[in-house]
Amino acid sequence: MTAPRWPLIYAAAAALALVILGLLFAAAPRDETGILWTDPITPGGWMAWTLPIALFFYVIGCLLVTFTILAIRYPETPRIGVLRIETTRGDRLFITLLGSAFLCLAWLAAFGAPLTYALILCLAYAAAVFRWV
Secondary structure: OOOOOHHHHHHHHHHHHHHHHHHHHHHOOEEOOEEOOOOOOOOOOOOOOOHHHHHHHHHHHHHHHHHHHHHHHOOOOOEEOOOOOEEOHHHHHHHHHHHHHHHHHHHHHHOOOOOHHHHHHHHHHHHHHHHHO
């Protein structure tokens, strides 16, 4: 049996992610001042796909692909953390995404836009979840 060529798989996944990211930025509406972040990518479409919304779903998709590759390459073993429940990497990712959504909603309710500092708070929360949960 031939061993999988993991560096090739990693490179292919990264190349595909970069191509998709390039296509997203190429599809973004522009004028002479640069990218119009709040204008829809597909005018007249059924949903207002702006570049930030597309990037959000792009990041979620990249996370899912990365965690799938990691689960295949390094099989997961559940562990018990601070919450005293058994969690895998996928469980911790779900807890992180759900908690980050609530953190961003609370930030919007308390301070409004922009969410720059909320993103920093979400990254710290994600590091804590993956370390101790």
